[in-house]
Amino acid sequence: MSDKILRSNNKNVIPDDDEASTYRFIIVAAKRARQLQGGARSYLPTTSRKPTVSAMEEVRRGLVKYEDLGKEAEVEKSQEETL
Numbered sequence: 001m002s003d004k005i006l007r008s009n010n011k012n013v014i015p016d017d018d019e020a021s022t023y024r025f026i027i028v029a030a031k032r033a034r035q036l037q038g039g040a041r042s043y044l045p046t047t048s049r050k051p052t053v054s055a056m057e058e059v060r061r062g063l064v065k066y067e068d069l070g071k072e073a074e075v076e077k078s079q080e081e082t083l
Contacts, residue, residue, distance in 0.1 A: 015062035028066045029059045 013020045014028060029052070036042060036051035043063040046054050058064050 012056075012060075014059055014066075024068070025056075025059060028064060029055045031066075032058060032064050 012022045012025045014025050017024055033051040033055035036055055042054050043058050044054065044061070046057070048054055055064075
């Protein structure tokens with residue numbers, strides 16, 4: 001079943017995201033779109049004038065690097081609990 005969900009959702013997935021989180025894709029793309037609106041250069045040549053479209057394509061292709069700070073906090077918390 002999860003394979004079926006992944007196939008239907010594959011256009012909104014970050015390539016290196018193990019969980020295939022659509023929410024994470026949206027957050028990363030939104031932050032990248034804000035960077036593009038602020039004057040950052042696009043990683044791709046594009047005909048689109050909309051920064052959201054460019055940002056989503058960059059994220060889809062794995063060109064945008066991101067850090068999941070929530071996971072790091074979970075790991076630190078679990079390490080403290082084991083001590």
